[in-house]
Amino acid sequence: MRNFELLFGYLGSTFAAFLFFPQVLTSFKTKKTKDLSWMGIIIGMLNGISWVFYGLLKGDPFIWVTNSILFVGAFLLMILKKKYG
Numbered sequence: 001m002r003n004f005e006l007l008f009g010y011l012g013s014t015f016a017a018f019l020f021f022p023q024v025l026t027s028f029k030t031k032k033t034k035d036l037s038w039m040g041i042i043i044g045m046l047n048g049i050s051w052v053f054y055g056l057l058k059g060d061p062f063i064w065v066t067n068s069i070l071f072v073g074a075f076l077l078m079i080l081k082k083k084y085g
């Protein structure tokens with residue numbers, strides 16, 4: 001049962017970490033970000049950074065590594081939105 005839990009933990013962490021990257025890639029390719037919400041990007045960044053601090057305080061690398069990657073994705077999306085939006 002423990003391996004089953006770890007499997008879903010790894011899957012969930014991986015999917016969460018790369019949540020913004022498909023949109024980053026699409027925005028980079030099309031050079032269009034008009035329809036992206038600033039509020040959504042900001043919430044994504046705040047979400048990521050909050051979980052990073054929580055993970056660091058708890059000493060849980062699954063939390064802080066996952067959300068560091070998520071934050072980078074949201075940050076890249078913010079840069080693209082500013083450049084192309």
